[in-house]
Amino acid sequence: MRNFLLSTVALAALAGQAFAADLPSRKEAPVYIAPAPIYSWTGFYAGVDIGGSWGNANLWVPGTIYTFSHNATNNGVIGGGFIGYNYQVNNFVFGLQGEFDGTGTGNSRYTAPALGLFNYVYQSSFNQNWIASIDGRLGYAIDRTLIYALGGVAWSDNSAHLNNLSTGAGWSTNNTRTGYDVGGGVEYAFTNNWTGRIEYRYYNFGTDNTTGIDNYLGNTFYRTTLTNNVVRVGLAYKFGAPEPVVAKY
Known part of the structure; x- marks a missing residue:
């Protein structure tokens, strides 16, 4: 009889464990975390910028009566606006701006060129107006950072000016002028x-x-060279920004 009771208890315990295993789990499902959106640089944009310009402006005026040379730095503030369009393919961004x-x-200086029998003092100036x-732009995007x-x-x-302070001529x-520019930068989408x-x-x-107009000597040939090094910061607004693309795995 005792053995029969022990066997019954053991079978009941096993049956209870099997029934409990079949019950649905009370553990909550993990919370779904969506993948971080991928920013797109495609679209039109416009902005403003400001910075500093460091350059060199050389002015050379040869002549039979005098030879004048003006070689000076061309430093100052630069600022304005820009507009452009970007198109992104994978991580590469192509644009036109x-x-x-x-x-x-600009700069201004006084000098006394070699004049032989004459001893004149000249004031020369050179200004860059705009x-x-x-x-074309080519960039590599790392999400919201574009290099x-x-x-x-x-x-x-x-504009250039040369005035003879001794005679009033000038x-x-x-x-x-047309030239070229090259450079690079880093842009970040806030x-x-x-x-x-x-x-x-x-x-x-x-x-x-x-040729410049000299009111004392008539037409005067001159030669100028000009370069600029510019460092600036800018702020841009991207029009009609598409919704960020969500990466799917």
């Missing part, structure tokens, strides 16, 4: 629409040979 910046760069460019290079054609509007000229950037740009406008 136009930019226009007013400049406060810089514009159309550039890019750019380059293209550039234009610079300049000449002036204003022209727009939101789906707003981005900030910092970049370096080198401009080279070559050597320009032209």
Whole structure:
């Protein structure tokens, strides 16, 4: 009888364990965490920038009566706006950008060129009024960070003046020159629409040979060379930013 009771208890215990195993689990399902969205750089944008320009402006005026040379730095503040379009393929970003910046760069100096029998004092000045460019951009995107290079054609509007303080003679000229620019930078998207950037740009406008009007000597040939090194920061707004793409695995 005792053995029968022990066997009954053992069978009941085993049956209870089997029934408990068949019951649904009371453990809560894990919370679903969506993958982080991937930012897209595709779209139109426009922005403003400001920075500093460091360059070199050389002015050379040869002549039978005098030979004048003005070689000085061309430093100042530069600022303006830009507009462009980006298209992203995987991590690569291709773009086209136009930019226009007013400049406060220029210099003025006094000098006494070698004049033989004469001993005149001259005041010379060179001013860069604005810089514009159309550039292609190529970048590599790491989500919201874009590392890019750019380059293209550039234009610079300049004015030069040379005044003979001894005789009152002098000449002036204003022209727009064509050159090129290259550079690179880093841009970061703070939101789906707003981005900030910092970049370096080198401009080279070559050597320009032209004629100035001298009210004492008549037409005077002169030659100028001009380069700029620019570091600036910018803020841009991306229009119609698409919703970030969610990576699917």
